Amino acid sequence: MAIAISPIVKRYRYNGVDLPTPPGMSEADVRALHSARFPELLNAEVVAEEPVDGRQEITFRRAVGTKG
Numbered sequence: 268m269a270i271a272i273s274p275i276v277k278r279y280r281y282n283g284v285d286l287p288t289p290p291g292m293s294e295a296d297v298r299a300l301h302s303a304r305f306p307e308l309l310n311a312e313v314v315a316e317e318p319v320d321g322r323q324e325i326t327f328r329r330a331v332g333t334k335g
Contacts, residue, residue, distance in 0.1 A: 281327040
């Protein structure tokens, strides 16, 4: 029995918006890339779902807390 290796396609989302991302970037790289448009991404929580059929959805959730 041969083992087939296939890449996982990652889809990044924040606040209902798909974040276009070049392939091969880590979550930290994606966060840094899009933080110019969404500054709150710098403190966002990363939630990665389990891969299904070679696709994985990664969501940035806004951190909830108080200042000061």
